[in-house]
Amino acid sequence: MAVSARRMGPTVHPAQRVPLLNVGIIIFLASELMFFASLFGMYFTLRGQAHGLWPPLGTDLPFVRPLIFTIDLVASSFTMQMGVRAIKRGDVSAFRRWVVLTFVMGVVFLTGQGYDWMTANFHVATNAYGSAFYTMTGFHGLHVLAGLLVMLVILGRSAAGAYTAERHAAVEAATYYWHFVDVVWVGLFTVLFIIK
C-alpha cells in the first residue's frame, strides 16, 4: 500500500481514505454554528423584549458601505475555492495567488468593519442594542482574523512545499472554515443591516 512511514504510525489508521481533518472540521463548524445561533437567539430575544423602538434612537448604521464589504467577503469565498481547485490540479503557484488574493480581500473586509466600528454613533456600553451589535460583529471579526492567520500558515507551509495535488487536506479544511465565516456574515448582515 502506498502510504508513507508516518502514516503507518500508531496514531494514524493506515486504511484511512477520507481525510480525518475534513470530517473533524465539519463537525467543529456545526458546533461553531450553534455558538453563532445562540448569538442570533440573543439578538432576537433582546429585540422581542425591547420596549420602544428597535434599534433604539441614536443608533444609526450605514448600509451601502457594509454592503460593499459584504460583497467583498462573499467574493473571497469564491477566490478561496478557486485556490482549492488549483491545488487539486497540482498548480501550486496559481493556488498561492488565489490564497493571497483571498487574504487581501479578508483584510479589506476587516478594515471596513473596523472603520464602521470607529465611526458608529453608539458603542458597546450604550444600550443592549449596542452590546448585541458589537458582540455579534466582534465575534465574527475574530473568526475572520483566525481565518487570515490560518491562510498565512498555509502560505508558509506551501512555500515549504507541503501541499500537492494529493496532499492538501489542511487547505480544504481552511476553505470550509472560510466558507463558514462567510455564510455567518451573510446572516449577520441580513439581520443587523437589512431586517434590523
Place this chain on the structure above:
Amino acid sequence: MGETATVGDQHLRGGGVMRRLNAFTGVVAGIVAAALGWGISRALMSGPYADDRTISIAMVCWILGFLVGVGAFTGPVRWALGRDLTHADEQFMAGKDQGAFRFFRFTTDHKVIGVQYLVLGMVTFGVGGILALLIRTEAARPTSTFGPATYNAIVGLHGIVMVVATIIMIVGPFGNFVMPIMIGARDMAFPRLNALSFWTLFAAVPVLLSAIFLGGIPTGWSAYAPLADQAPPGMDAFLITIILFVVSSGAGAVNLVTTAVTMRARGMTWNRTPIFVWGVAVTSILGLFVMPAFMASQVLEGLDRTIGTSFYIAARGGSPWLYENLFWLMGHPEVYVILLPAVAAIMEITPVFSRKPLFGFSAAIIGEIGIVTLSVFVWAHHMFTTGWAPALNGPFMLTTELISIPTGLLILVIIGTMWRGRIWTRLPMMFVYAFLWNFIIGGITGIYLSDVPVDYQLHGSLFVTAHFHFTLMGGAMMGALAALCFWFPKMTGRMLDERLGKVSFWITQIGFNITFLAIFYIGLQGEPRRVADYPATFATGNLVATIGAYILAIGMLILLYDVIWSWRHGERATSNPWGAKTLEWQVPTPVPLENFEVLPVVTSDPYGYGEPVQPVAASVATGAGPGSPGLADPGRLTP
C-alpha cells in the same frame, strides 16, 4: 509495523523539546504567566471593571501559560513552521517506553488519557462529595451552622463540580480508553487534540476552586443573571471555568465523533457497531450542539462584568430572561449528555452478564436518537413559573412528556436483554439492577414535574432536587460505576475486589435511597431548595436525609478504597475475564501501545452470545503477543 525507532538510537530518539515538558513545567509556566498578567493589568487598569478585568486576565494567562508549559502547542507550532513531527516524535508523544511518568505529560495515547480522566473524575467526585456532605451537615438542623453566604457557595460549587464530573465520568475515561479499541482503531482521530482536551479541563480545576477565595458564587450552579452581574469576582472564576469546560468537552466531542465515524474497523458497519460506541457518538453530537449555548451565556455574562455590555441588565435594555433561555437551552439537553453514555454503557454490559445478544439493537438506537432530538425542544419546562407566555406551557409540557417514550424504550431494551438470559450477577451487573431501580423512580417523578400544575406547586422545592439526584446519581452514576467495574480489569490489568465492592454496593444503595426518599418527602412538604435554615416542620425528614448521606459516604469511601487497593494489589486480570465478545476484550492486557498489531476485520455483530463460550486461557493474557489476541470466537472476528 511502524517500529522504526529503537530505544537508545540517538538519531531516531524523538521528542525534541517535548522531553523537557510535563505537568510540572506547565504549572510553573502557568503561575508565572498568571502573575505577569495580574501585575500588568493591575498597574494599567482602573475604574469600575478593574477587579473583574484583572482577575479574568490573570486566569486566561494561567490557562495559556499552563498549556504552553505542558507542551500543548508544540505540535501545531512545528506544523505551522513546516517542521512536522517525525514518527519518532509521535512515538514519544504517545508515551512509548516512559513508564508511569507518561501520565504526567502531554501524552497522546488514548489509553493514557482515559486513565488520566478516570483519576481526575474520581478527584472531582471526591471534592463534590465532600461539598455534598457539608450541605447535608448544614441541613441536619433547622438552624444555620455555616451561615447563608457560605452555604450558598457550597451549594453552587457542589452543583457545578458534580455537573462537570458527571459529564466527563463516562465519555472521559471509557470513551477515550475503550471506544477506539472497541471499533478496532489504533488511537483517536486527533490524538493531540485529545490530550489538549484533557489538559484544558485539568487547568480549569484550579480556576474553579479559586472561586472559594474570590467571594464564592452566590448564584448556585445555574448562575442566574442579574444576580451574577452583581456577584463578587468568584463569578469570573466560575464563568471562565465554564468556557474552558465547553472548549475542552467540545474538543473531546469533535474527536470522538470523528473517530467513531471514520475509524471503525473494516466490516464494522453501523449495525455492527457496539451500542456503547453509538451512545458515545450520539451524546457527543448532542453536546456539540448544546454546549455552545452555555458558552454564549457565560461569554455574555463575562462581557457584562468586564466591558460594560448590558445583555442581562434590564435598566439598559437587557433581559435576565435571555440568560434563562440560553442557560436552559444547554441545561436540559445536558442531563441527557450525562445520562446517555451511562445507559449506553449499561446496554453494553447487560448482554455480557445475561449471555444474550442485546435485545432490540435498533430500538436502542431509535431511543438514543429520539432522546437527543426531543431533548433540544424541552428547555422551557424549567421556566414555567417565570411568567412568560402561558400558551407555550402546553407544548413544552408535551415535548417533555414525549421524551419518556424513547427513555422507556432504552429501559425496555435493558430489561428485554435480561429477560430469560443466563444472568451472571457480578458487580457490574449489580449496578445495572441499581440503575433500573433508581432511574425508574427518578424518571417517573420527572413525568410529574413536567406537568404544569404540579410544577407550579413543586418548582424550586427539594422535590426537584431529589428527582434529579435519582436520575443523575442513582441512574447515570450507577452506569459509570458499572462501567468502572466492568472495564477495570482492562484499564488497570487487575480485578476489582468483588467482596468489598458488594459491601460498598449495598451500603451505597441503602444510604442513597434513604437520603433522597427523605428529600422527596420534605420537598412534598414544601421545603425550598438552597436555604440554610428552615422551619422545625422539616426537621425529621432532613435529619433522616443527613444520616442517609453519611451512610452513602461510607459506602463510597469503601468503593474508593477498593479501587485503590485493587489497582495496586488486586488479582491479575486475564485479557477477557467476562468472556465478552467486543474487540477491546480480544486484545491482551495491558493493551499494547498500538492496540492491534494487525487491524481486525469484523464479520458479524458484537453480541454473538448464542454460541457456547470458549474459555479464554489465562496464559493468553500475558503470554501471547498482540498477533494472537485470544480471539474467543474466530468465526466471528477474523484478525
